Amino acid sequence: MPSRQSETCPSTSFALFSFCLPARDDELTNDARSPPLLLCNVCRLWRKVALDHPILWMFIRLDLRCNRLLFSTKKANILAERLKRTKGFPIQLGVIHRHGSKAPKAFLCNWEYSSMNVKGDLSPLLGPITTALHNITRLTLDNVPISFARGLHSNSFPCLERLTLQARSGDDSPQVTRTPYPISAFENCPALRRVAVSSQYLSGFREHEETILLPWPQLTHVLYSDKFSPFVWLKGLAVASNLQYLSLVWHEDFDEWLPGLELYPPRNIVWSHYTP
Structure with a gap:
C-alpha cells in the first residue's frame, strides 16, 4: 500500500480527495467524521494534497452544540486551524448555533442550514473569524446571537457576496435582548449582492427601528x-436600483403595505410575497 500511494500522481490524488468530500449542498466539508479529514491524519500523501489545495477547504461549517463543555473555545481553535488551510482562498463560512436535533429547513431553502438554538458565549470565535474577514465570500449566521454580529468589525468584508441571518421562533429561539444600535458590519461590502434575513434574528429591535445597515x-x-410588516425595509428597497429578485414573507395584511411597494421606480423585478 505505501508504494502504491507514492506512485499516485498529485492530480489523481486531488480528484480522489474531491470525490470523497460531501456534496456542496450539504456544506459538511469540514465534518471531523468525514473520510477526507480522517485520511489526512493517517495518510501522508492525502495530508499533502489537503495542504497544497486550499480550495478543498472553501466550505466551512462551524456546528456549535451546547452539550459540549467549553465548546466555543474548542471550536475557535478548530476554526483557526481550518482557516489556515485556506491560505487566503475565498471561503464560505456558516456558523450554526443549535441544541438537540435538527429542525426542518426554513424559508431560505438551500441557502440555509437546519438547526436549533443554543445559549453560550461565542466571543472566542470572533478572533479567528476576524483574521479571515477579507476572504469570506458567503457568510451564514444561524441562530447566532445579534451581539455576535454586532461584534464583527464594520466594513471588513471586501469579498462578501452572500449574507444570511436566520433564527427561529419557539422554545429554542434566542432570548430577546434590547438592541439599541443596528448591525453595521455589512454596510459597505462592495461585493455583497444577495441578502436573506428572518425576523426572529432581528427580534431585539422594535418594529420601526433601523435593524441592519446594508448597501x-x-x-x-x-x-x-418577518412577523411584522417590513416598514424599515421598504425605505431601503426604495433605493435598491439594481434589485432583480425580491421575496417578502410577513404576518400582517399585505394590502396595507402594497402602496409602499408600488412607490418603486419602474423596473423588472421578479418578486413574491406570502402572508400566512
Whole structure:
C-alpha cells in the first residue's frame, strides 16, 4: 500500500480527495467524521494534497452544540486551524448555533442550514473569524446571537457576496435582548449582492427601528421573512436600483403595505410575497 500511494500522481490524488468530500449542498466539508479529514491524519500523501489545495477547504461549517463543555473555545481553535488551510482562498463560512436535533429547513431553502438554538458565549470565535474577514465570500449566521454580529468589525468584508441571518421562533429561539444600535458590519461590502434575513434574528429591535445597515443600491436579491410588516425595509428597497429578485414573507395584511411597494421606480423585478 505505501508504494502504491507514492506512485499516485498529485492530480489523481486531488480528484480522489474531491470525490470523497460531501456534496456542496450539504456544506459538511469540514465534518471531523468525514473520510477526507480522517485520511489526512493517517495518510501522508492525502495530508499533502489537503495542504497544497486550499480550495478543498472553501466550505466551512462551524456546528456549535451546547452539550459540549467549553465548546466555543474548542471550536475557535478548530476554526483557526481550518482557516489556515485556506491560505487566503475565498471561503464560505456558516456558523450554526443549535441544541438537540435538527429542525426542518426554513424559508431560505438551500441557502440555509437546519438547526436549533443554543445559549453560550461565542466571543472566542470572533478572533479567528476576524483574521479571515477579507476572504469570506458567503457568510451564514444561524441562530447566532445579534451581539455576535454586532461584534464583527464594520466594513471588513471586501469579498462578501452572500449574507444570511436566520433564527427561529419557539422554545429554542434566542432570548430577546434590547438592541439599541443596528448591525453595521455589512454596510459597505462592495461585493455583497444577495441578502436573506428572518425576523426572529432581528427580534431585539422594535418594529420601526433601523435593524441592519446594508448597501441597498447594489443588492440584486433580497429575501425577507418577518412577523411584522417590513416598514424599515421598504425605505431601503426604495433605493435598491439594481434589485432583480425580491421575496417578502410577513404576518400582517399585505394590502396595507402594497402602496409602499408600488412607490418603486419602474423596473423588472421578479418578486413574491406570502402572508400566512
